[in-house]
Amino acid sequence: MKELLLNPLFLLLILSIGIIYLGISYSLISRNPRLAANLEKVCVIIFILVMAGLTWGPFRRLDPRFLVLHTTTMASIIGLLSIYGATLFVLFSRLFYTLKHSFYILVITIIENPFLFLLFFMMSLSMFWSEIPIVTLKHSLVFLGVTTVAGYIAKQYSWLEICRFIRWATALQVVLSLIMRNPGGKGWAGIYSHANGCGSHMGLAAALWIWYAVNYPKQRGLALGIAALSLLILQKTNSAGAKVQIVVYLGFLIYLQFVKKLPPQWGFV
Numbered sequence: 593m594k595e596l597l598l599n600p601l602f603l604l605l606i607l608s609i610g611i612i613y614l615g616i617s618y619s620l621i622s623r624n625p626r627l628a629a630n631l632e633k634v635c636v637i638i639f640i641l642v643m644a645g646l647t648w649g650p651f652r653r654l655d656p657r658f659l660v661l662h663t664t665t666m667a668s669i670i671g672l673l674s675i676y677g678a679t680l681f682v683l684f685s686r687l688f689y690t691l692k693h694s695f696y697i698l699v700i701t702i703i704e705n706p707f708l709f710l711l712f713f714m715m716s717l718s719m720f721w722s723e724i725p726i727v728t729l730k731h732s733l734v735f736l737g738v739t740t741v742a743g744y745i746a747k748q749y750s751w752l753e754i755c756r757f758i759r760w761a762t763a764l765q766v767v768l769s770l771i772m773r774n775p776g777g778k779g780w781a782g783i784y785s786h787a788n789g790c791g792s793h794m795g796l797a798a799a800l801w802i803w804y805a806v807n808y809p810k811q812r813g814l815a816l817g818i819a820a821l822s823l824l825i826l827q828k829t830n831s832a833g834a835k836v837q838i839v840v841y842l843g844f845l846i847y848l849q850f851v852k853k854l855p856p857q858w859g860f861v
Contacts, residue, residue: 614678622685632683633757636745640761643738644793648768648783656738660730690748697747712736759804762797766821769794779830791826791834798822799841806849 621628642654652658659669680687702709715732722728745754769782769790782790798819805815826834851859 617682621682628686636757637761646783647785656734659734759800763818765793766797769825780828787829788831791829791831794822794826795834795838798838803845
């Protein structure tokens, strides 16, 4: 099978098919702004899942941190960068409009957050005093790329929309962790490499969906159902840290429900 995959004719055939499908996808999405917007939202949810450390199936291979591992082959790096490039190409028609005023926003961000700019500047120069410059450069580029995507999401979507993305991403984590329990020595690890990581994400999922149940009564049944599954998986992970986190999360939610009803001066105190 490996010899077949490395055959130049077979690779050329696969590449040709990929280019054809890429062109068709670009044509369809560039003509349908609504489809482009929905595809971008799917990409945002995938980005959240990948950065949350999801190790299930293809998600592990999509993690940009995969680019800096010394075990990653050049073919894998080229393949991952090709996926990123194809995604940007397909969404180009939408990004062309949403990034119109990005330079102005970047300048304002640098002026209002000089220490963030200083961090990136030092990180860019750190390769010159690093013992392994190429490794430092790889980490810097990956960090800059991830921050750029996160900055775009923050620019493009409101806090409520970002909260909705995170909430549905956690719901998917709950369902997948319930199906692939991956029991280990300590407890269920779900779709994560360790039970503690799974427990932490389940705690966040429970808190978000409990908050949603309180504030949106029309979908309270669904929200409480997902929250209950989250708490069940959290219990199965046997993670003491995750149990502390869910108490802290719920404590913050109760606190915010109380504080937002106070006059501004008392809320500040």
